[in-house]
Structures are given as C-alpha cells and as structure tokens.
Amino acid sequence: MAEVFKVTDLVVMLWVAAGLTFVVMFVGARLIAASSEVNGRFANLVDAMIDFVRGGIVEEFLGENAPQWFGLVAGIFFFVLFCNVLGKLPIPFFISPTGNWNVTGALAITVFVIAQVVGVYKLGPIGYFKKKFLLPAPLWVQIPAIPIMFLILLAEPFSLAVRLFANMLAGHMVMFTFATAQMVGGLWLLHHQNVLVKPAAVVPFAVSVVLLGLEFFIAFIQAFIFALLSALYLSESLEEHH
C-alpha cells in the first residue's frame, strides 16, 4: 500500500493548487459580498475572472443549463489555471501538476464520465445513442460510421488530456534545453574554458526569460481551452438531437 499512496512533490503541488484556488475564491467572494458599491483590487480581479468564465464559457455553450453547470466549469478553469501557473513560477520546488499525463488524464476522464452519465440520464439511452453515434446521413452511411463515431467519442478526453499535458511539458522542456544543451545552452557556455565565450551565455538565458513569458500566456490559454471544451462536451450531452 505504501508504494501506491506515496506523497510525491506532484501530490504536494496538487494540494497547494487546490488550497490556493479555494483560498483565492473564498476571500474574493467574502470581499465582494462585504460591500455592494466599492470593492478592492483583489475582489475586482476575482469578480472579473468569474464574470469572464460565466459570460465567455458557460453562457456561450450551455445556454439555459448554465446556472447548474457553472460551478463545475468554473472549478475546472480555476483549478487548471492555478496548476498551470504554479509550475511556471521560478521557485525551486514548484512544478506544474498538469505537466504529468496522469493528472490531466484524470481531469479529462472525470469530465468525460460526467458528460456521458448526464447524457444518458437526460436524453435517455436511445436518445444518447442517437445523438452520439448516428450521423445525419442515409442509413447505408450511418451503419459503417458507428465505429468511427465511437472513436471520435473516445478521442475527445484523450485530446483534452494530451493537449494540456503536452503544452505544459513542452514549455518546461524547451526552457530546460536552452539552459543545458551541449553547444548553445546557457550553462555550457557559462562553464566553458575560454573566457571570451562566457559572455555569450547571456543569449540563451535571455531567450529563456522571453519563453517564460510565453509560457505564462500559454498557461492561461490552455486553462481557458480546457474549460471551454469541457463546457462544449457537456452541452453536447444536454441538448436534444436536432
């Protein structure tokens, strides 16, 4: 049992991300509820982000079902956002929990299972089958297309997981490569014997700084895309077949 439930640094980072999400949202909500007229900067920031998630993601895709599912989609967005951003901070212990395909796979499978269960519950088994597996096409096209639609259904959580994982991993690997590569990396140039070569180490490190900025941008974008596609897959399970 001990080797399965080991507390690695990944697990600690997940706890930190979850705790940070909870604390930020709790404090933000308390500050917003405290006064109706003027809020501080932090409360306004939290309010703006929540409004963005509600208007841009939930209302856009879920329509009339929006109030029920806002909690799930907003929770996914903020948790993935904090997970992504935590790994980009230049603090030695911090890594992105979402840079591990187990974590992103677990999130994607959770969203997938929720969407399918809600689909079967709301549309009924026959309606669910018709929505997910049958194309609006003649019968002789529909029957061979059923395995293809099944593969498309399976590709949805897979793509969700791999997209987030690969984006986070690629950022780290590129910065690592710029630091440690053999002939053009910052550390190799820095520890070269020839003193004239050493100042050239500024270039890879400057590129690493620019890439860190890009990685923060990518962290926000990928959290937004994960939440958006989760809301999209949920909305596909909630609407009737048209």
Next chain:
Amino acid sequence: MDPKALAWLGSGVAIGFAALGGAIGIGNIFGRAIESSARQPEALPLVQRLMFIGFALVEAQVLYALVIAFILIAK
C-alpha cells in the same frame, strides 16, 4: 540500420512535419483574423475569441506529434 538510430531519425521527422503543418495552420488562423478584423473592426472581440480557440486547437496537433517524438526517443 540500428533501431535506435531509426527511432531518433523518426522522432526528428515527426516533429519536423508537425512544425511545418502547425506553422501553416497558425499563420492561416492569425492571418485570417487580422484580415477580417481589418475589414470589419466591430467584429474584433468575436474574432479575437475564435482566434485564441483556433490557435490552441492547432497547437494541440503539433504537440501530439511532439509527444510521439518523445516516446520514440525514450524507447
């Protein structure tokens, strides 16, 4: 040829083609976004939203190939 050498070669080819396709796709998306928002500046918020969504989806394809390249190197 040595399988290890073929694996390294394969990973290079994989990410090469993926970068090519990804660059074409991203250039296409941003070019169309710029052109359409220059034609109709009122559409800029909508176009900007769709531009970010399209960028992430195209980037995802490139990164699938990157994952395959890493798997090839690791084996």
